[in-house]
Amino acid sequence: MKIQDEEIRAIVAETLAEQHRVQQESVDAIVLKAVASVLASFGIEDDDRKELRADFQHLRRWRKSVEQAQSYTFKAVITVIATGLMGAVWLGVKVVLGK
Numbered sequence: 001m002k003i004q005d006e007e008i009r010a011i012v013a014e015t016l017a018e019q020h021r022v023q024q025e026s027v028d029a030i031v032l033k034a035v036a037s038v039l040a041s042f043g044i045e046d047d048d049r050k051e052l053r054a055d056f057q058h059l060r061r062w063r064k065s066v067e068q069a070q071s072y073t074f075k076a077v078i079t080v081i082a083t084g085l086m087g088a089v090w091l092g093v094k095v096v097l098g099k
Contacts, residue, residue: 044052
């Protein structure tokens with residue numbers, strides 16, 4: 001009884017696929033453990049995920065509001081400078097025409 005090439009290829013492919021699946025599960029477990037360890041070193045436990053997500057969402061809202069305030073401040077400063085320059089030009093024109 002001789003095993004044919006196709007059967008050998010199928011057995012090898014199945015064995016390699018199983019080995020890859022086992023390795024992937026092992027890598028996933030190692031990565032999960034490493035991430036949990038790093039978060040624990042920062043004082044963040046697995047149970048704190050919802051609070052951590054809420055904290056990050058709050059920080060994002062805070063950052064966006066600060067960026068928006070900076071934009072409004074920049075626009076206000078430009079408006080004040082432009083208004084001042086236009087006022088100075090107007091006064092200059094009045095002085096020149098008044099003489």
